[in-house]
Every structure is written in structure tokens, then in C-alpha cells.
Amino acid sequence: MTRVLLAAAALFLLISISFWLFASWWWANLFFAIIIGFAMQLGLGSSFLAGAGSSFLSWFITMYWINAGNGGLLLQKMRAVLGLPFGSDTGVMLFIALLGGLLAGLGFLLGQLGRDIATGPIDSRSRRRRRGRKRSAATFKI
Amino acid sequence: MRILSFVAVLVLTIFLFLFLNSSDFASSLVGRITKKETFIPPMGKLLSPSSGFWRNAEHVNGPSLSSSLRDGSLSAPVELLYDDRMVPHIFADNMQDAFFAQGYATASLRLWQMEFQTHAVSGRLAEVLATSEEMRKVLLKIDRKKRKSGLPLAAKKTVELWKKDPKTYEILQRYADGVNAYIDDLSYADLPLEYKLLNYRPEKWTVLKSALLLKAMAEDLTNKDHDFEMTNAYKYFGRDTFNIFYPEYFPEQSPIINDTAFYNFEPVQVGDSMAKPFLGFDKGLPKNPNPQPKGIGSNNWAVGGKKTASGYPILCNDPHLKLNLPSIWFEIQIVTPDFNVYGATLPGAPGVISGFNQHIAWGVTNVSHDVRDWYAVEWTDASKSAYIFDGKERPSEKILDTVYVRGADFVVDTLIHTHFGPVVRTVNGQDYVLHWQANAPSSEAKTFVLLAQAKNYQDYQAAIKHFSCPAQNLVFACNNGDIALWTQGKLPLRRPDQGKFVADGRYSFNQWSGFLPQEHIPHEYNPKKGYVASANQHSVSPAYPYYTYGYFEEYRGRYLNGQLDALSAATDSEMKALQLSNFSQKAQDFLPLFMKFLQRGDLTKDELELLALFRDWDYEYHPDAVAPTIFEDWFYNLQAFTYDELDEAAAQGMELHYPDAWQLLGLLKRDTTSFIWDQVGTKKRETVEDIVTLSFKETLNTLPKNKAGKPISWGEMKATALYHLARIKEFSVLNLPVGGTADALNAVSNRYDFAASRKADSLVHKGGSAAGPSWRMIVELGEKKPKAQAIYPGGQSGNPGSHYYDNMVQDWAEGRYNKLLYLESAEEGKENIRIRQHLH
Numbered sequence: 001m002t003r004v005l006l007a008a009a010a011l012f013l014l015i016s017i018s019f020w021l022f023a024s025w026w027w028a029n030l031f032f033a034i035i036i037g038f039a040m041q042l043g044l045g046s047s048f049l050a051g052a053g054s055s056f057l058s059w060f061i062t063m064y065w066i067n068a069g070n071g072g073l074l075l076q077k078m079r080a081v082l083g084l085p086f087g088s089d090t091g092v093m094l095f096i097a098l099l100g101g102l103l104a105g106l107g108f109l110l111g112q113l114g115r116d117i118a119t120g121p122i123d124s125r126s127r128r129r130r131r132g133r134k135r136s137a138a139t140f141k142i
Numbered sequence: 143m144r145i146l147s148f149v150a151v152l153v154l155t156i157f158l159f160l161f162l163n164s165s166d167f168a169s170s171l172v173g174r175i176t177k178k179e180t181f182i183p184p185m186g187k188l189l190s191p192s193s194g195f196w197r198n199a200e201h202v203n204g205p206s207l208s209s210s211l212r213d214g215s216l217s218a219p220v221e222l223l224y225d226d227r228m229v230p231h232i233f234a235d236n237m238q239d240a241f242f243a244q245g246y247a248t249a250s251l252r253l254w255q256m257e258f259q260t261h262a263v264s265g266r267l268a269e270v271l272a273t274s275e276e277m278r279k280v281l282l283k284i285d286r287k288k289r290k291s292g293l294p295l296a297a298k299k300t301v302e303l304w305k306k307d308p309k310t311y312e313i314l315q316r317y318a319d320g321v322n323a324y325i326d327d328l329s330y331a332d333l334p335l336e337y338k339l340l341n342y343r344p345e346k347w348t349v350l351k352s353a354l355l356l357k358a359m360a361e362d363l364t365n366k367d368h369d370f371e372m373t374n375a376y377k378y379f380g381r382d383t384f385n386i387f388y389p390e391y392f393p394e395q396s397p398i399i400n401d402t403a404f405y406n407f408e409p410v411q412v413g414d415s416m417a418k419p420f421l422g423f424d425k426g427l428p429k430n431p432n433p434q435p436k437g438i439g440s441n442n443w444a445v446g447g448k449k450t451a452s453g454y455p456i457l458c459n460d461p462h463l464k465l466n467l468p469s470i471w472f473e474i475q476i477v478t479p480d481f482n483v484y485g486a487t488l489p490g491a492p493g494v495i496s497g498f499n500q501h502i503a504w505g506v507t508n509v510s511h512d513v514r515d516w517y518a519v520e521w522t523d524a525s526k527s528a529y530i531f532d533g534k535e536r537p538s539e540k541i542l543d544t545v546y547v548r549g550a551d552f553v554v555d556t557l558i559h560t561h562f563g564p565v566v567r568t569v570n571g572q573d574y575v576l577h578w579q580a581n582a583p584s585s586e587a588k589t590f591v592l593l594a595q596a597k598n599y600q601d602y603q604a605a606i607k608h609f610s611c612p613a614q615n616l617v618f619a620c621n622n623g624d625i626a627l628w629t630q631g632k633l634p635l636r637r638p639d640q641g642k643f644v645a646d647g648r649y650s651f652n653q654w655s656g657f658l659p660q661e662h663i664p665h666e667y668n669p670k671k672g673y674v675a676s677a678n679q680h681s682v683s684p685a686y687p688y689y690t691y692g693y694f695e696e697y698r699g700r701y702l703n704g705q706l707d708a709l710s711a712a713t714d715s716e717m718k719a720l721q722l723s724n725f726s727q728k729a730q731d732f733l734p735l736f737m738k739f740l741q742r743g744d745l746t747k748d749e750l751e752l753l754a755l756f757r758d759w760d761y762e763y764h765p766d767a768v769a770p771t772i773f774e775d776w777f778y779n780l781q782a783f784t785y786d787e788l789d790e791a792a793a794q795g796m797e798l799h800y801p802d803a804w805q806l807l808g809l810l811k812r813d814t815t816s817f818i819w820d821q822v823g824t825k826k827r828e829t830v831e832d833i834v835t836l837s838f839k840e841t842l843n844t845l846p847k848n849k850a851g852k853p854i855s856w857g858e859m860k861a862t863a864l865y866h867l868a869r870i871k872e873f874s875v876l877n878l879p880v881g882g883t884a885d886a887l888n889a890v891s892n893r894y895d896f897a898a899s900r901k902a903d904s905l906v907h908k909g910g911s912a913a914g915p916s917w918r919m920i921v922e923l924g925e926k927k928p929k930a931q932a933i934y935p936g937g938q939s940g941n942p943g944s945h946y947y948d949n950m951v952q953d954w955a956e957g958r959y960n961k962l963l964y965l966e967s968a969e970e971g972k973e974n975i976r977i978r979q980h981l982h
């Protein structure tokens with residue numbers, strides 16, 4: 001659980017930094033998710049949720065912040081221009097954040113699966129064994 | 143299994159990547175599913191909070207512009223300050239750097255509009271906007287027509303002319319450099335919203351684009367002609383009846399230059415034989431498909447010191463143009479050691495069009511003389527390589543023209559030009575060429591650059607002589623007390639009736655005989671009446687030594703002159719009241735005559751109740767009044783009943799133009815026994831009383847009413863709208879409750895479509911924006927510093943996500959003005975400055 005949270009926090013931090021530094025959140029989102037997914041052993045389900053959740057959260061917070069600064073002026077217009085089927089600004093922001101989350105979740109999955117392919121299949125025993133090693137060494141295998 | 147999962151997730155990710163990043167992929171996929179051509183912008187990029195439309199969601203405090211720009215081409219640092227309305231104030235050491243900064247500042251706030259307007263005039267809309275098959279068809283047609291009209295070619299020739307004047311050309315090039323300095327720094331995230339939505343990028347700005355923009359202005363203001371309809375009318379009715387329908391002069395007119403002492407000169411001889419129309423066609427000619435919208439025009443005046451409270455002249459100007467968003471105008475101040483100019487600029491061209499400096503102020507209205515004539519051409523053979531002129535063969539010029547279309551193959555057209563101009567229309571195999579002054583190369587840009595530096599009447603005269611098309615009534619006032627007005631432009635020398643009809647292009651005597659010499663152009667300088675004024679009315683009276691023909695307004699000018707005659711000790715309050723006046727001279731002219739001829743005894747109770755709504759009406763077109771709604775509907779019906787002869791002709795394929803309102807007024811006042819009052823197809827011979835009564839009775843049926851069955855207010859009827867240039871409804875301001883009418887000084891036009899509403903039996907408005915006062919400016923000159931106030935319906939920013947996009951619309955609608963921040967140094971007025979940019 002700690003690793004999942006750590007991975008999510010790392011992704012949250014990296015995509016937030018990339019927003020300020022490179023203004024390229026969309027693809028940085030996917031790129032960093034793959035990297036972190038590859039680097040950390042998380043498990044498929046939790047990996048997807050960590051990527052999707054952290055990305056969703058960071059996207060939503062940022063959109064909310066921009067929209068508040070703009071007084072909701074543009075989002076109101078864009079809802080109609082794009083024909084987005086949502087009754088409120090929050091609905092649109094949730095939808096976009098979900099898209100970002102989906103992409104990051106897929107990125108984590110790709111990273112995880114890529115890592116598994118690169119390091120060989122891991123059955124439950126070997127996972128337990130590795131967990132034990134990690135616990136005994138009190139280190140993360142990153 | 144792991145590999146399979148990996149591949150599955152990879153495929154899903156790639157699919158999502160393509161769907162969100164590629165407009166083509168997403169559009170074609172959705173198109174296949176829905177079986178309908180669909181355009182989807184790259185949604186991933188567009189929705190991304192870091193680079194998509196969110197980046198255009200400007201903070202309520204204003205845009206985040208970079209604090210500095212490094213550009214090696216600047217000869218000295220430039221300070222660029224933006225005030226609390228986002229008006230740029232440029233402080234530069236020389237003119238070249240100043241105009242670089244003008245280009246940079248304008249592009250920073252209005253780039254998409256600047257480029258879009260040049261795409262429109264150069265016939266390149268299909269290249270960027272055609273995102274569906276339907277759009278391709280519509281836009282390709284518009285583009286081809288635009289190219290045929292000759293304007294893109296005229297802009298190229300204009301650039302060649304500018305190159306011969308290196309000083310002016312350098313300024314235009316520096317303006318383009320400034321625009322490009324902004325474009326060069328643009329990432330996807332910084333692009334104006336419309337580029338993201340339509341998925342294209344801006345091109346480099348060129349001097350040609352500035353020329354195109356000025357040609358677009360010439361087109362807007364000189365695009366009016368009824369030559370085809372007039373030729374039909376002449377052919378159908380004969381000259382005598384034609385002259386009854388379409389008299390040339392309005393006896394009550396109040397011309398711009400009414401001091402006939404000026405007319406005392408020896409004119410250039412052009413012949414006095416009446417011009418005859420080309421009648422070599424069997425069926426009627428289709429009318430001009432692009433009539434200028436009603437409401438295009440302007441007011442300007444300058445009141446001399448003897449009539450003002452301060453003793454210094456006051457100059458006012460309000461050009462009436464299409465009220466689009468972003469606005470046609472961009473406010474700016476430019477300060478160099480040689481001049482300090484402030485005013486309204488056209489985004490895309492250097493200089494100030496309507497504005498002031500420390501010494502003088504100037505403004506513009508349209509002269510409205512006809513500078514657009516059609517000729518029927520006779521080719522020597524089907525190849526159209528030569529045509530007959532004065533009995534000899536004359537070669538034509540053929541130009542291959544490629545029109546690019548987004549998502550489809552390009553189209554190649556052959557444009558054919560004669561010495562008159564291009565072949566623009568073909569009707570039943572007959573080609574018609576257009577001689578249009580807008581198609582001649584011209585130097586208007588120079589006028590505005592020189593006006594910025596002008597200090598007195600002599601400088602003003604030297605500046606305006608370069609102005610040729612669209613001819614403008616250029617009003618002038620100086621702090622030394624001088625006032626003046628020139629109806630400046632290249633105005634054709636014509637024989638009587640020349641320009642009214644389509645002419646036979648085989649003969650040189652149908653050509654223009656040159657242009658009015660500069661010294662004979664109608665003008666006034668410090669006239670005894672104490673003011674100069676224009677509102678698109680006749681420039682001169684019939685006593686003027688040259689024949690003039692055009693499309694003149696006969697109400698605003700008359701009312702304005704009357705008000706200015708009566709004025710004394712004027713202040714800005716009286717000037718504002720005039721600019722905002724909703725009084726209609728037309729209504730005051732007509733309604734008493736309507737009442738005189740109306741047979742009240744024939745009216746029903748409901749009709750009498752309707753008539754009672756005129757009681758106490760002061761002819762003011764206020765938005766909440768209902769009398770203007772009833773009057774306009776009655777007027778429309780009266781025209782239809784009076785000119786039923788025209789409908790009969792139209793039924794036989796002759797498209798005709800309804801005579802102007804003042805021509806109908808002439809009939810009501812002076813020709814009440816004319817055959818025109820008789821209805822075609824009835825046994826009875828109707829009288830003027832019958833027609834006025836019949837049309838009023840009809841009004842009870844046709845009048846637009848609300849749910850309670852009461853007439854709707856004038857504001858509801860006209861439904862003033864300010865549309866986004868690409869007609870994106872969400873970026874437009876609709877149903878603005880404003881008063882005024884095209885015939886009032888506050889000339890906000892009526893969008894109500896009488897004919898379509900009658901057919902549909904519901905409220906139908908003409909598409910597109912209203913026309914009206916696009917910039918209201920009042921300048922009180924003073925010994926050292928002018929005091930000025932102005933407003934336009936829009937905002938300084940072209941970004942629909944900015945609070946400066948339409949922040950002035952409500953103030954404009956409610957008749958408020960902004961006091962203009964006229965700075966003398968970059969250190970002054972700090973409390974009003976929001977952003978400081980340092981260009982070096």
C-alpha cells in the first residue's frame with residue numbers, strides 16, 4: 001500500500017512539475033506513468049488505480065484552479081462549443097480528469113507489464129519470496 | 143499471458159493516443175460510425191489543462207504577457223505599457239521601432255482576427271475553415287467569387303506601389319516584423335483559441351496581409367451598387383417612369399458642403415450627354431448578390447471654438463460598421479519624440495484611423511459616391527483572349543489561380559481581366575466586367591502614418607491627398623482653432639447618369655473620364671457656420687459643377703446639421719447626446735404624412751387601438767418603445783403596396799431595387815396623384831389615401847407580437863447581435879437591448895427580416911451582426927493636451943476566454959464612454975498601468 005501511495009505521489013508530483021516546466025501535461029502524464037510503472041513493483045490492479053487516481057486528482061485540481069481564476073467564463077462557452085454532454089462545469093472537469101486518469105492508469109499498466117516481461121514472469125511464490133527479501137532488507141527494489 | 147496483456151494495453155493506449163492526438167483519425171472514425179462527415183479537433187491537446195483551451199482561460203486580472211522581448215532588429219529599447227482596459231501605450235525612440243511595437247502589441251491580443259480577416263479577403267477561407275463537405279462547397283464558392291472580384295490581385299499591386307515609397311514601406315515592414323516577433327514565440331499552448339479549435343497555425347505576417355486588410359475595408363465601404371437592378375428597371379419601365387421611381391436629388395437634402403461659393407471654379411470638361419444602359423439581354427439581370435448591409439455608414443463633425451464652451455474645437459466621430467467580435471477596432475497610443483498619437487487602429491495595419499495627437503484630431507465617414515461600375519464585354523471568339531473596344535481587338539489577360547481546399551484537392555480557375563477590370567459575373571452567356579476603384583493600387587496606409595505626425599491644416603492636407611479608396615469624409619480639427627472636412631478620394635468624372643446602369647463595354651465613351659482634380663474635391667475650411675459635419679449624405683448640392691452619383695443617406699445628415707446649427711457653448715455632454723441620439727428624422731418626415739392620408743373612418747376598433755400607440759411618440763427609437771416597431775412595419779407595408787409595379791416586373795424575371803425611403807417621401811409630398819398609387823390588377827384606381835390606409839390595416843396582421851398579442855418592443859424586434867467573426871454563437875453577444883436605427887445618429891441597424899418573418903409567420907432575423915457605431919470618439923482639443931473619451935462594442939482582447947473580450951459591450955449599449963488615458967511619458971499614470979513590457 002505504501003508503494004502504491006508513493007507511486008501515486010511520485011506521478012502526481014512529476015506531472016505537476018511537468019505542467020509548470022514544459023506545459024505538456026498530456027503526454028508527460030503518459031510518459032511518467034510508464035516510467036514509474038516500470039520502476040516500481042505494484043501489482044496490476046493497484047498500479048492502474050494509482051496512476052489513474054493521482055492523475056485524475058492533479059488534473060481536476062488544476063482545472064478547478066484555472067477555472068476559478070477565469071471566473072468560469074471560458075468553460076461555460078466551451079461546454080457549448082464542444083457539445084460536451086455535461087450539465088455543469090464540474091461535470092466537464094470530471095470527464096477530462098477521467099480521460100487523463102485513464103491515460104495515466106494505462107501508462108502504469110504498460111510500465112508494470114513491461115517490467116514483468118523484462119524481468120520474467122512472477123508467480124505468487126516468487127512474489128512472496130521477493131517481498132520477504134525486500135522486507136528483510138528493508139528496501140524498495142527500484 | 144503477460145505479453146498478451148501488454149499487447150492489449152499497448153493497443154488500447156495507442157488507440158487512445160491516436161484518437162486524442164490526431165484530428166484526422168478521430169474524425170474519420172467517428173464519421174464512419176455515425177455515417178456523417180465529422181470534424182473533431184485533436185481533443186487530447188485541446189482538453190489538456192497545460193496546453194489546451196484551459197490556457198486561453200485568462201485570469202480575471204488580465205493576460206499573462208511576458209515582461210520582456212529581445213529582438214535584434216530594434217534600434218533602441220521600447221516600453222510597452224498596458225492600462226486597466228488593456229490598451230497598449232508604446233514609448234519608442236523612433237517611428238520604426240514604434241510601429242514594430244504596434245505590430246507586436248496588436249498580435250499579442252488579436253492575432254487570430256488579424257489573420258482571419260486577410261484569409262477572408264484573399265479568398266482562402268476554404269483552406270482553413272472547410273472541415274466538412276458542406277463547408278467546402280460553401281467556402282469554395284465564396285473564395286472563388288472573392289478572387290474573381292480582383293481584390294487579392296489589387297492587394298499585390300498595392301504592395302508594389304508601396305515599395306516605390308521606401309519610407310512608408312519600411313514602416314509597414316516593421317509592423318510585420320513586430321507581428322512576426324510575436325508569432326515566432328508561439329507554442330501550441332499560447333495559440334489563440336480559434337487556431338486550437340480549427341486545428342491550424344498562423345502564418346508569418348507580411349506587408350501583403352496589411353494591404354489585404356486595407357482592401358477589405360475598401361470592399362466593405364464601396365461594395366454597394368444597384369447597376370443590374372437599375373438596368374432592369376430602365377428596360378422594363380422606360381426612362382420617364384424610371385425617373386419617377388428613382389429621382390436623383392432629394393429637394394430637402396442638406397449636403398456636406400453646402401457653401402456654394404466653393405463651386406465657383408472651372409471644371410474639367412467631361413461631356414453632358416446622358417449615359418445609356420446596356421440593354422442587349424433578353425431576360426432580366428440578376429441583382430447584385432452582396433448588397434451592403436443597411437447601417438454601414440458613419441457620422442463625424444468638428445465644432446469650431448466659437449461654438450464650444452472651452453473656445454477650442456471639439457471633434458466627434460462614430461464609424462458605423464459591422465459590429466463583430468472581436469471588434470474591428472483596436473485602441474492604442476504611440477509615443478515617439480516626434481509625435482504622440484492615440485486612437486482606433488485596424489488590427490493588421492499600422493497607424494491610427496480615427497484619433498488625435500497633441501495638435502490635431504481627425505475622423506472618417508464614408509463618402510458613398512459610386513466607384514463600382516459594370517460593363518458588358520464582347521469577346522472576339524470563345525477563347526475570350528480578346529475583346530472588342532472602339533471597333534478594335536484588345537487582348538485580355540488570363541491568370542491561373544489556385545484555390546486550396548482543406549481536406550480536398552485544390553481547384554484551378556482562370557481569371558480573365560480586361561482594361562476595365564476582371565470578369566466577375568456571367569449571365570446567360572454574357573460576361574460582365576467590373577471597374578471598381580477598390581481594385582486600383584492605393585496608398586491609404588501613408589495617410590494615417592502622416593496624420594499621426596500632423597500639426598496643422600497644411601500637414602493634414604499633405605497627408606490626406608494619398609487617400610483614394612474608399613473615399614472618406616476626413617474631418618479635421620486643430621488646437622489653433624482650424625476645422626475642415628474633405629470628401630477625400632479618387633472620385634470618377636462622369637457624364638450624367640453614368641454609373642447608374644450596366645454599360646456597353648465596347649465603347650470608350652462609357653469609360654470614366656478620369657478623376658476629380660484634388661483641388662475640386664468638395665471641401666470646407668473654417669466655414670462661417672462654425673462647424674463641419676458629414677453623415678454619408680450627398681457631398682454637394684446639384685449646383686456642383688460635376689455630376690455625382692452614389693448611395694447617399696438623407697436623414698442623419700439633415701438632423702445633424704440642424705442640431706449643429708442651433709448649438710452654442712457646446713461641451714462633451716451635447717456631443718454625447720448627439721452621438722447617442724435615437725431620434726429618427728425619417729419617422730418625423732413620414733408619420734405626419736401617414737396620419738394626414740390615413741382614413742380613420744375605415745379603421746376597426748383594434749386598428750384604432752394600434753394607432754393610439756403612436757400618441758405622444760417623439761420619434762425616438764428607444765429599445766423599450768413599441769411605436770418604432772409599428773412604424774417600421776407600416777413603412778414596409780406601405781413600400782410593398784406602393785411599389786407593387788416592381789413585384790409585377792419581378793414576376794417576369796426582372797429583379798429590381800426598391801426605391802430609397804426619401805424617394806417614397808418625395809411621392810407622398812409632391813406627387814399624390816401619381817399612377818404609382820394605383821394597385822396593379824385591381825379595377826379600382828387606388829389613391830394615396832387608400833394605400834396608406836390599406837398598409838396600416840395590413841400592419842395589424844404582420845406586426846410582430848409577443849405571447850400576449852401586443853406589439854413587441856423595438857429592442858426585441860431588432861435583436862442587436864454582435865457575432866464572432868467565425869459565427870461561433872457561444873463567442874457572440876446576442877439580443878443586446880439597444881435603441882437607435884440606421885436613420886438615427888445612433889445608427890444601430892435593424893436585423894429584423896420583414897419578408898422572411900411574414901413568410902414564416904414568426905420572428906426571423908437576418909444572420910450576422912448588426913451594423914452601427916463601431917467606435918464613438920469625442921476629442922476636445924486644448925492648448926497643450928487634448929481631452930478625449932471613446933468606446934467601442936467589444937474589448938481589447940480577441941480571446942473569448944478573456945474578460946477583456948467584450949468588457950466594453952454593456953457600457954457601449956448603455957451609452958457610457960471611457961476617458962482615454964493620454965500619457966506623455968512612460969512614468970505617468972502608474973496607477974492605471976497593469977502590465978509593463980520591455981522590448982529590447
